[in-house]
Structures are given as C-alpha cells and as structure tokens.
Amino acid sequence: MDDITCFNILIDTLTKKSNILDELTALTEKQKTCMEETPFHYDLFDSYMDDKEQLIETLNQLDNGFDKVYSHLKSDVLITLPKYEHQIKRLKELIVCITEKSLRLEGFEQSNKRSLEIILRIQKKEVRDIKQNNSMAMKYYKNMSGSESYESCFLDKKK
Template sequence: MVPACLDMLEESLVKKIEVMKNIEEENEKQKTLLKNPNEVDVEAFDKILDDKGELIDRLLKLDDGFQSLFDRVKDEVGDNKEKYKDQIKRMQEYIQEITGMSASIEAAEHRNKKLAEEYFSSAREKMNFSRQTSAAAFNYYQTMNNYRDVPPQFMDNKN
C-alpha cells in the first residue's frame, strides 16, 4: 500500500514539473507577444491566458491530490524513513526542482505583468486620443451647421 502511494506521489511530482514547464513556455509566448505594445495580437493574448488558466487548474488539482495522498501515508513513511529512503530522496529532488521553477515562473509573471500594464496604458492612450479627435470633429461639425444660416453681419441699411 505505502510503496504504491509513494510511487503515485512521485508520479504526481513529475506531472507537476511537466505542467510547470508548459506554464514557462506560455509565459515566454506571452513575453514575446507583449514586447511591442503597438503590435499586440489580442486574440493570441487571450488564448495564452486561457491556456495558462487551464494549466494552473491542472497544477492545483495535482497539488490537492498530492496533499491528500501524502496525508494518508505520512505517518507510515515517517516511522519507516530508512525503508523508503531512496524514494524520499528522489521526491525531495523533485520538490527542489519545483521550488526553483516556481520562483522562475513568479519572476516571469511579474515581468509579463509590467509588459501587460504598458500595453494597456498604450491602448488607453490611443482610445483617449481617438475619443478627443472624435469630439473635436463633432464640435466642428456642430459649429459649422450652426453658422450655415447666419445672415451677413455688415449690411448697409441706408437708402
């Protein structure tokens, strides 16, 4: 029972590493996409966010499964550390790798957040400029329409 559970725990850690590598790939795609805020493909950006959301959901499910399984075998493994020494050592190495990847992903997310903020700021400025231009054109149009029926101002009324 316990060796099988440890195998499943180890497999869960390996799957978690694979999912985290996929998240790193999506972060790199996002970084490349956001590098030039004037040429962002919004559909591709949305797809990347959707894909990352799915990967994060898988990661959370793996974490929940790992924790529930670990809680079942924790006492048995703790009492027999010497018996499961090799598997424990491998899992510790996986956990160290996961910790390093987590830090790397967090840093990449932080960088991408800054790039996204720059993009949204640029887009907001463009919208404001367009709104101002439209308002100026509309005001000009209204002004010109009002002056259409203005009678001449300098007329000689002498007979």
C-alpha cells in the same frame, strides 16, 4: 496500498507537476512575445490565458491528490524513515526543482503583468485621444457649418 506504491504515486505526481510548470513557462514566454508584437493580438493572448487556466486547474488537481496520498503515507514514513531514504531523496529533489520552476514562472508572470499594464495604459490613452479628437472634429464641423448663418456682432465703424 503499500508505501512503495504511495511513494511512486507521489514521485509521479511531482514529475507531472514539473512538466506542467514547464508548459506554463513556455506559454508565459509566448505571451511575452505576443505583447512585444505590434499590433497587440488580444485573441492570441487570450487563447494563451485559456491554455494556462486549464494547466493551472490540472496543477490544482495534482496538488489535491498529492496531499491525500501524502497524508496517508506521512505517519508510516515517520516510523520507518531509513527504509524509504531513496524515495524521500527523490521527492526532495523534485520539490526543489518544482520550487525553482515556480519562482522562475512567478518572475515571468510579474514581468508580463507590468508589460500588459503598460500596453493597456497606452491603448486606453489612444482610445481617449481618439474620442477627444472625434469630439473636437465634430464641434469644429458643427461650428463651421453654422458659421454662415451668423454675422459678426462687432462692426468697425472707423474709416
């Protein structure tokens, strides 16, 4: 494989990675919208998570392929650096773009994580309150159903 082909593969890989980061950002925004809806739709949120997992797996495969091609190309490029100035410039541009998208995505993810923690905390409190209310109601009904058979322990003997 010649150096130009390797550079084209690297550029293509970074372009695909950039597109996948765009898709991940879109899915993260959909998750945010999903969390803002009432009631919270767990199934829809979960489907977005599954989609994101597949995209992340693809990103990892692209990264592995990039590393292999880059390690093959690295020694040749250092020797003939001026010859590939245009390709190196394009790679740098793509890397800057990908880094910006990654940071933006990370910010969205952190925001969504905090929102999800709040939603889960509220849901947990609601479940605990429901359990507590059911328990109190059960105790009340048991007490009320058994109260007819008990007579008062205290008698007022004053007249």
